[in-house]
Amino acid sequence: MGYIRTFGEIEGNPEGTPYQTRDELRIAGLHAHNQAGISGTPREGADAIVLNGGYPDDRDEGDVIIYTGQGGQDHRKQQIADQTYEKGNGGLVLSQLEGHPVRVIRGHEEDSPHAPAEGYRYDGLYRVVRHWWKRRDDGFRVLQFRMVKIASMRDIQDFDDSELDDHVASPSPAAGPSSRVESVVNLLARRASVVRTIKNWYKSRCQICGETVELPNGPASQVAHIQGLGMPHNGPDHESNALCLCPNDHLRFDNGALYLTDDLKVVDAMVGTIVGPLRVHGQHAIGIEYVRNHRSYWLQDS
Amino acid sequence: MGYIRTFGEIEGNPEGTPYQTRDELRIAGLHAHNQAGISGTPREGADAIVLNGGYPDDRDEGDVIIYTGQGGQDHRKQQIADQTYEKGNGGLVLSQLEGHPVRVIRGHEEDSPHAPAEGYRYDGLYRVVRHWWKRRDDGFRVLQFRMVKIASMRDIQDFDDSELDDHVASPSPAAGPSSRVESVVNLLARRASVVRTIKNWYKSRCQICGETVELPNGPASQVAHIQGLGMPHNGPDHESNALCLCPNDHLRFDNGALYLTDDLKVVDAMVGTIVGPLRVHGQHAIGIEYVRNHRSYWLQDS
Numbered sequence: 001m002g003y004i005r006t007f008g009e010i011e012g013n014p015e016g017t018p019y020q021t022r023d024e025l026r027i028a029g030l031h032a033h034n035q036a037g038i039s040g041t042p043r044e045g046a047d048a049i050v051l052n053g054g055y056p057d058d059r060d061e062g063d064v065i066i067y068t069g070q071g072g073q074d075h076r077k078q079q080i081a082d083q084t085y086e087k088g089n090g091g092l093v094l095s096q097l098e099g100h101p102v103r104v105i106r107g108h109e110e111d112s113p114h115a116p117a118e119g120y121r122y123d124g125l126y127r128v129v130r131h132w133w134k135r136r137d138d139g140f141r142v143l144q145f146r147m148v149k150i151a152s153m154r155d156i157q158d159f160d161d162s163e164l165d166d167h168v169a170s171p172s173p174a175a176g177p178s179s180r181v182e183s184v185v186n187l188l189a190r191r192a193s194v195v196r197t198i199k200n201w202y203k204s205r206c207q208i209c210g211e212t213v214e215l216p217n218g219p220a221s222q223v224a225h226i227q228g229l230g231m232p233h234n235g236p237d238h239e240s241n242a243l244c245l246c247p248n249d250h251l252r253f254d255n256g257a258l259y260l261t262d263d264l265k266v267v268d269a270m271v272g273t274i275v276g277p278l279r280v281h282g283q284h285a286i287g288i289e290y291v292r293n294h295r296s297y298w299l300q301d302s
Numbered sequence: 303m304g305y306i307r308t309f310g311e312i313e314g315n316p317e318g319t320p321y322q323t324r325d326e327l328r329i330a331g332l333h334a335h336n337q338a339g340i341s342g343t344p345r346e347g348a349d350a351i352v353l354n355g356g357y358p359d360d361r362d363e364g365d366v367i368i369y370t371g372q373g374g375q376d377h378r379k380q381q382i383a384d385q386t387y388e389k390g391n392g393g394l395v396l397s398q399l400e401g402h403p404v405r406v407i408r409g410h411e412e413d414s415p416h417a418p419a420e421g422y423r424y425d426g427l428y429r430v431v432r433h434w435w436k437r438r439d440d441g442f443r444v445l446q447f448r449m450v451k452i453a454s455m456r457d458i459q460d461f462d463d464s465e466l467d468d469h470v471a472s473p474s475p476a477a478g479p480s481s482r483v484e485s486v487v488n489l490l491a492r493r494a495s496v497v498r499t500i501k502n503w504y505k506s507r508c509q510i511c512g513e514t515v516e517l518p519n520g521p522a523s524q525v526a527h528i529q530g531l532g533m534p535h536n537g538p539d540h541e542s543n544a545l546c547l548c549p550n551d552h553l554r555f556d557n558g559a560l561y562l563t564d565d566l567k568v569v570d571a572m573v574g575t576i577v578g579p580l581r582v583h584g585q586h587a588i589g590i591e592y593v594r595n596h597r598s599y600w601l602q603d604s
Binding site: 066151220230250255270 | 361363365366368395399432433434435436437443446448450451453454456513515516517518519522530532533534535548549550552553554556557558559571572598599600602
């Protein structure tokens, strides 16, 4: 309650910051809960985890972590049921698919040389690179996530400084690093909201082929930008410049195998014929200027 | 001739190393040619570029570069034809699709504050994030590439130290950074050769759905690993543990919507029925142990 989910570093809480209690972590905006290991939901994604010895199945090698999902335990932390994709587990899967950075917080109860001597410590941003189910010796199935530390946001995010500058007033060197942190957090939040809005409109159905890639945790899709982000095209990170596509058509659209006409018909550039109308949600006002800009990358006579 | 194409940093040639001539760059193994701006081929990808004022269309903002492709110029560097996807241009497109790191070398003829005062300088690794066609004022079309500097190989590569350790004897701290550089270069080379072999066998046709994603520069596909790389599964980076898939089926396979039976039939896990046989090239010996390991991530009764 009152927790605002933000992806990435929280201003004033740099890597290495110690906290005495889970409550302090929640109030600082680093993690939504006082008990659960994962801060996240299947719809929003997960923004943080706490590693505190909850599962013997965890493995902590510092920059690489095998993290076990949550759920299926009784109040004595005995596993009494299989885990599911609900709550935080589905959140971590979505963060994997969306590439959201996840804050890793280590607690003193974790049996690892990387754990703090007391209380909790924020240990930086990780990305979820893979997940799978593991059947424990007790017979119950748990979700596991391979998480790798992020050395630089630039390398995993689909943006860089030139986009940051487009998105927010570029922090002056004098403003120091904290205002850059704020800029990145703002941009991640903006991007996450565009992705959520688009996927909610289309329920992850591809606007080009109409296919939905169904995964065990729910339907998956990608949000493509029509006019390129960053220089030299500087397209806006806004719903009017975004499409909900399956990965195959995203690859085609971004590399010139597909483009759109002004009346939003889909053209197969490989054969030069219209393959059908773009599926457009009633609330989705696509900017024709972005469609024309994208077409100019690929169409000979444009 | 005699040039061995390697992706990533070349041992003994760290970022910032100066070179007097193009010949020195070629002999050091940084760039294949003495004239062409791009070191690469459509089949292998591009491993390096030289920024030396060849095109007024280039933009160099240091960490972000808009690089113009090669070709269509006469011996006086006058544009007399449109560029094509041939040679280095197709190489840079492939490096974008494969995520290959590209060495950026700046020359003193580049009109930029980032250019060296004399000769040439190796300025580190960049990734190609996007490409498009631009019609110049003279009417000719050129390819352009948006390149962003890589802050850390770990973040863009699909591997990390635990995989490095699986792949090569882990460099001891005493061995110093150069042996780690060698390890990374070896792993990138190995991975690139697996990808080339697999895509050559299948001509980028998906082994699951049989679809080929056709792009203007040629057919595209992704190479998926069956048993996960890195801990805890430590699958090998070898053809016997790899599949040629379209992005949609790659997403499904990696996230449990599809798995394989021991006789290599494809099962749709969402409905629990066999959708067909896996397409397997005569030279492709798939390791059943890897298929079983992958299945164990997703199948309830395994």
